[in-house]
């Protein structure tokens with residue numbers, strides 16, 4: 431076995447090769463059948479996997495504190511997936527008016543949504559307030575001012591938490607680290623008291639809590655505890671200035687296995703974080719704050735695969751390429767972060783010889799690759815599954831090269847539902863022709 435080959439069931443136990451046919455199945459459903467029925471590229475998600483991942487968070491906190499799990503919509507914003515999570519009781523972490531509209535379309539409660547992001551427009555703030563959004567996670571002094579202005583104009587109280595930047599190294603890819611002072615996110619610990627004072631004094635702002643998210647794809651839990659130490663020290667400082675904060679939003683970021691990573695589980699992280707907050711509250715004679723977490727990737731990442739078909743195999747001077755019908759516009763992560771995604775053939779091809787391939791798309795960019803140096807026994811027409819594609823896959827897709835976005839299906843207990851139809855050329859042309 432090559433060191434970059436991945437056994438799908440190590441990523442998700444619902445993803446298995448059938449013992450008799452050797453076919454890759456998701457929730458016992460043949461993936462080749464889905465590729466034939468719905469075409470490729472096709473995102474396939476397992477509802478059971480999503481629910482189990484959500485429940486791992488919910489049960490890790492059960493009985494320990496008053497905790498809301500706010501699923502980070504940016505990871506996968508399909509309305510049907512949001513609906514499944516809303517039915518589980520999830521709240522939502524949103525970063526745009528569009529994401530809030532999706533939550534509402536899915537039957538989620540705006541009151542359980544927290545609105546983050548460094549550049550909220552006045553229109554977005556107005557829309558969120560009119561829908562009764564739970565809280566704004568505010569990322570700058572200027573934004574706090576703007577939210578105060580919109581709230582005053584609407585004569586509506588806005589709940590605010592300040593997103594602080596604890597300057598902690600999350601030890602992840604530099605593009606997805608968010609809690610260092612060189613990152614654009616949040617307000618520095620030094621500036622935070624001044625911004626809180628402003629909000630505290632404002633008649634239309636209600637200081638609800640504090641928020642801290644240090645990055646994504648964390649495989650080591652220690653940065654969470656370092657960040658929490660800094661947050662608690664700031665809460666002490668604020669209390670001394672007469673501002674008592676009774677809600678902590680500790681962000682998302684727990685990683686998933688793409689290859690051989692061993693990220694901590696919610697059960698390994700959340701109870702320890704909660705215990706730390708509890709100890710702090712007790713030592714200060716304060717009541718236990720309410721808490722929220724904002725996981726995205728760890729809920730959906732390994733609950734999805736991207737199915738693609740081999741268009742051609744080709745060799746250039748000894749270098750072998752598998753040209754497939756999915757591309758960087760469907761799954762941007764390899765091009766953007768050189769991210770690793772496991773790739774496996776969906777069916778066993780007894781005629782094909784194993785060969786090392788770069789798996790590439792049809793887009794006119796050298797950066798359009800999905801995987802490099804993978805040993806695969808495949809022929810033209812075979813289906814491949816790109817693994818761990820449930821998070822930051824379709825949500826980061828584009829129409830580059832005027833390629834339509836892929837279709838998406840959701841499997842639940844053997845039942846397959848089309849949850850997004852394939853985008854047509856007409857869909858792409860309409861906004862330009864309907865003017």
Ligand SMILES: Cc1ncc(COP(=O)(O)O)c(C=O)c1O
Pocket residue numbers: 502505523546547608643645646647681682683684724725726727728
């Ligand atoms: C503010 C905020 N919350 C939550 C998340 C979700 O992170 P993840 O998908 O790593 O759990 C992100 C993305 O990094 C984020 O920026």
Ligand SMILES: N[C@@H](CCCC[NH3+])C(=O)O
Pocket residue numbers: 504606608646647763821822826
């Ligand atoms: N898009 C990133 C994660 C960004 C998280 C949002 N702050 C990824 O694919 O890994």
